[in-house]
Amino acid sequence: xxxxxxxxxxxxxxxxxxxxxxxxxxxxxxxxxxxxxxxxxxxxxxxxxxxxxxxxxxxxxxxxxxxxxxxxxxxxxxxxxxxxxxxxxxxxxxxxxxxxxxxxxxxxxxxxxxxxxxxxxxxxxxxxxxxxxxxxxxxxxxxxxxxxxxxxxxxxxxxxxxxxxxxxxxxxxxxxxxxxxxxxxxxxxxxxxxxxxxxxxxxxxxxxxxxxxxxxxxxxxxxxxxxxxxxxxxxxxxxxxxxxxxxxxxxxxxxxxxxxxxxxxxxxxxxxxxxxxxxxxxxxxxxxxxxxxxxxxxxxxxxxxxxxxxxxx
Numbered sequence: 001x002x003x004x005x006x007x008x009x010x011x012x013x014x015x016x017x018x019x020x021x022x023x024x025x026x027x028x029x030x031x032x033x034x035x036x037x038x039x040x041x042x043x044x045x046x047x048x049x050x051x052x053x054x055x056x057x058x059x060x061x062x063x064x065x066x067x068x069x070x071x072x073x074x075x076x077x078x079x080x081x082x083x084x085x086x087x088x089x090x091x092x093x094x095x096x097x098x099x100x101x102x103x104x105x106x107x108x109x110x111x112x113x114x115x116x117x118x119x120x121x122x123x124x125x126x127x128x129x130x131x132x133x134x135x136x137x138x139x140x141x142x143x144x145x146x147x148x149x150x151x152x153x154x155x156x157x158x159x160x161x162x163x164x165x166x167x168x169x170x171x172x173x174x175x176x177x178x179x180x181x182x183x184x185x186x187x188x189x190x191x192x193x194x195x196x197x198x199x200x201x202x203x204x205x206x207x208x209x210x211x212x213x214x215x216x217x218x219x220x221x222x223x224x225x226x227x228x229x230x231x232x233x234x235x236x237x238x239x240x241x242x243x244x245x246x247x248x249x250x251x252x253x254x255x256x257x258x259x260x261x262x263x264x265x266x267x268x269x270x271x272x273x274x275x276x277x278x279x280x281x282x283x284x285x286x287x288x289x290x291x292x293x294x295x296x297x298x299x300x301x302x303x304x305x306x307x308x309x310x311x312x313x
Contacts, residue, residue: 004027004082005083006101007030007031007085008031008085008086008093009033009087010088011050012049013087014049015050015053017085017178020175020176020179021179030079031051031060031062033050033051034048034090036063051063067089067091073097076097085107085182086105086106086107086108087108088108092144098141098142105140106137106185107145109137110170110174113145113149114146114196116133118145118205126161126166127224128224129221129224130157131157132155133157134173135170135177136152137149137152146197148194149192149194150181151184153177155169162228162230210233211233213235215312218276218278218279219279219280237311239288239305240306240309243289245293255279261277262310264309266307267296274311284296
């Protein structure tokens with residue numbers, strides 16, 4: 001059975017899923033994505049990545065400011081899809097939209113539900129020190145990522161893996177799980193499992209304030225924050241009145257741990273050793289105002305980092 005589909009998605013994460021549907025010969029009657037947004041220093045309007053792929057493949061694109069608006073709902077009813085696939089779309093679907101497709105609205109989510117419902121599951125899995133995560137497909141309902149689960153696929157999180165690296169891996173995995181899900185739906189044997197709300201967790205949206213490093217935290221907590229906010233919003237701290245972005249750190253074993261949290265205890269080409277709760281971390285890659293990201297060894301060739309300075313607000 002060839003399903004007629006509408007695809008709703010916006011960022012890079014959603015692109016492999018749309019590509020997989022096209023590769024599988026699924027009829028994608030329309031793509032729905034967020035409006036174009038200003039980007040870069042020139043603030044030129046930029047298309048969402050999903051829109052670019054849709055245009056390349058001659059697919060009709062819609063970009064409603066509010067997908068719930070009656071005028072757009074009528075467009076969806078006229079298209080009359082068998083299935084609506086939603087991947088990192090960025091808007092909530094109304095009950096009216098959820099009821100349109102014969103086989104329901106299917107969501108590809110970047111966590112092992114019911115853990116990490118919400119907007120930033122990849123980031124929070126790393127920040128919270130999870131050792132594994134994955135992809136879950138589900139039938140959408142009116143709640144936020146609360147619908148019945150269809151298929152899951154689990155992956156290990158690398159010890160040094162950043163949110164950006166994991167995001168890329170999960171986007172590819174999501175495409176495979178989506179193919180399997182649509183295949184099961186088309187054959188009429190897709191599983192359906194209710195979520196256990198009692199063990200659910202929420203991954204709220206990231207913002208720049210979340211990148212502020214609290215040096216009173218444990219070494220592993222700081223390392224996980226740096227990994228989980230890379231590449232956005234990025235971890236940072238204050239250094240002599242300037243904002244120092246911190247891109248790569250590691251726990252540092254050769255540490256007495258008797259300095260106040262945030263104090264720089266040593267500086268070398270290996271990195272900047274900073275005291276924190278019950279230990280130290282070593283900062284290996286930084287970015288100072290109006291400069292590029294660079295290894296500490298590179299930065300020290302033309303600049304100084306003072307031992308004994310306390311980092312922070």
